[in-house]
Amino acid sequence: MILESVLLVFIGVAIGVFAGLIPGIHVNTTIPLIMSLSFLLPSPYYLAVLVISVAVTEMFIDYIPSIFLGAPEADTSLSVLPGHRLLLEGRGHEAIKLTILGGIGSLLVSLIFIALLANSFQYLYEVTRPYVQYLIFGVMIFMFITEKNLKKMLSSILILSMTGIFGILVLNSYLVPAQEVLFPSLTGLFGLSTLIVSIFERSSIPKQKEDSRMLISKKEIVKSLILASIAGIVVGFLPAVGISEAGTMVQYLGGSGESRSFLITISGINVANDVFSLVSLFLVGNPRSGASVAIQGILGELMFFDVVFLIGVVMLTAGVASFLTSYLGKIIPKYLEKMNYKVLTISVIIFITCLVLFLTGPFGLLIVFTSTSLGLLCSFLEIRRSHCMGILLIPSLLFFTGLNEVVFSVLGI
């Protein structure tokens, strides 16, 4: 069993690397494809190992396309993402290493927190459940008031409202199957819109420096890892509150807005949230991520030793994936420097659009057209892209306040 599991981890890592390097492919798109391979595996545990190793690997590898593609000109764009900022300084590999540090560090720190608080999670879950709508509303208010001026606050309300209406329509209609609808929606809001902005601005990535030392103090690393681990677990309790909102809140409340600590924090929240999602299957009996929904479907009710086994799989995968992410993050920019960045970006845009059409049909294309327009609108208004999470925040707020049926009835959907 152990030998087969290790072998499956390596197969999962290979699939995760391939899927992670393709821009726009989220782990929730890959997992249903993996699940369809279940007939090839003799035990549900093997399928669970494969799902986890693919999901964890993609979490690390995903930073390579997101940092090396879609970078705007630093002097023309006011809202350069932290990873792009370091890329423009020739420090793309450092940015990758920071995300690895955040992922591995918070994996260890969050496991310590989870072990210490394990007995309290069921209580915390039940206590917070009646107040979830207030917490979601609080997050939305926080996102508004932390914009720089009144004009941007009003712009953020516009984006949140429009993406909220978009979310209500696409999540509650028959246009695209429920498990596939987030693919065209999030791809347009966060992926294609970023790539389209960059093709108007950049013809090549700047030459990357050989020196990839992480220029951040140990104190800042420890602070980022602890905050990321706590935030990752808290996000697990709050439906619809995403990694980017949590990252912004942590940076704001933690008093540190520097690109390097932001990258550690974002990656750390992502991994801590995924670890908590897995453990919450055992502690709370409620899956909190696409991967944990799949694991629940495969294994049913988890026992303590199942969780220990799966955490072992997560740790082994994270070790192998972080090594590969660092290696690929070093060699890929050498090829990108020689390529025509515009041609590459346009090719990626065409590829993603074809993938949307292939996986979700013509209605998926309509959804991606609208979500890309909304993402571009957010970009040109020069406000934080995380306001686009209105797509999940507003429908969740309606659900938890019990207003969703009223809204559906008014809209006739």
Place this chain on the structure above:
Amino acid sequence: MKRDFLILICFLTSVVGLILIYIAAINLEPKQIELKDVTPELVGRSVLTSGKIVYKKTHATGHLFLTISDEDTKIQIPLFAGFMNILKEVGLTENDFEIGLKISVSGLVDEYQGQLQIIPRRNGDIKILND
């Protein structure tokens, strides 16, 4: 000026997209299939099907759980408390869903604890076909 123009264009294309999605959403009907054809592959998709009520259970919190069947297949139809309130507006209560009645139901196919279910959401999603 250029930026303002781009903002206007993106705003207009977003609004047009939202309107088209809305028109499609209110006009698109779920796929009509036989109950025996509701399989795990349809999880996440919307279907319209029909069958006889063979089991009925009311939950204290207001949910009503039905099971419908044709000759070989059984599918669960959970009618949650919020949806039951919507049905009340069109004059349907839990007493109207008697065992043996044939109903049509449309909604999202889901899987819960290994059992397939169809979850209706709108008041027209569930209809009694005979008395």
